[in-house]
Amino acid sequence: MHTPLPYLDKAVACIYDKIISKLRLMGDTSLYMNKSIRLYGKLFTSTFYLSAFTFGGGYVIIPLMHKKFVEKYRWIEEKEMLDLTAIAQSTPGAMAVNASILIGYRLAGVFGAFVTILGTILPPLIILSVISLFYNEFQENAVIKAILKGMNAGVAAVVADVTVTMGKGIINEKNMFAVLIMIVSFSAVFFFNMDVILIILACAILGLAVTIYGRYKQRGMT
């Protein structure tokens, strides 16, 4: 809806903010508190749960997060998830931890990030503590070996599913440049084992160059 007076919206928003902050000061915070506590709880349980099932290293958590936060809760957009993945990949530290910091920060600020970090590191912390005590028995257990072997195939299926969803999103934009980048960077990583950081840098620079060229051409026309 378009209001003839743009200031009116701002004034209403301002008054609304003041009322809310007054209410909070007055101690009538139960409704507000409940909501944020529920959000933190949901963030903690979902990251804890995802982290407990991230077999097979960093990238596996991205499809799982995609399923949960993009497809199920719809808290994060598809494109934004790809941006967050790029940031998580190109910053130091474990990818799963970085990705959950980003998601926590995005959904509930710095405190949200601490909640998701806790959720992410607790499962490996607990599991490894226990295993370090019973390592020999664990390693030679045939039942555990068989379960893990089956789960590997399941993990591959989950990653394949999300890759198809994400790839479709890129292809549907009908942008030759994006498809080309996808093909070239895939061959560079998978067939030629190129350094991931190098590929990320190159693609960022390429994207920037194409955008600058587009702006330059547009300006030349008008």
Added chain:
Amino acid sequence: MLYLKLFWSFFQIGLFSIGGGYAAMPLIQKQVVDMNHWLSMNEFVDVVTISQMTPGPIAINSATFVGMRVSGTLGAIVATVGCIFPSCVIVLLIAYFYYKYQNLWVIQGALKGLRPAVVSLIASAGLSILVLALFNGSAVSWFGINLSEIDVVAAILFVTGFIILRKFKPNPVYVMLGCGAVGLICYQFI
């Protein structure tokens, strides 16, 4: 003093392991085996094996394992916190700037190139896992794959899991658990 040393060692591992996953391995080895002698080389290989079999990033797993071995539960916590501390600071800073400036055309341009690349990175990681699952790690290179060595159970599990995921969109964890259960039956009892 020991706690401080644990914290500092894993702080460095967390700070310099860019690229995630196995990129962190040589760094961990240098700190834990060569410099501080907390683990023998054999024990270190064991930690890598455990990391492959259990959830969680390898850096966090080795931090917990080493901390636990060196000085118990508190050691495990100290080492793990040291490991994630650099990520916390750096990633939070970058997240702040990303949400503040994400609409700038410069950032948008760079992201235009990054998004398709990220899809490829995930696809590549997924294919590596698939090859490992189907050929039990016996395939040394992509071109040297011998189709007769394929693990039929894993192949059926993968295809079924994929079709179920595409068609019914269930919670992926159920698919993984289901595959684990079928794996247990097929590999252990048949």
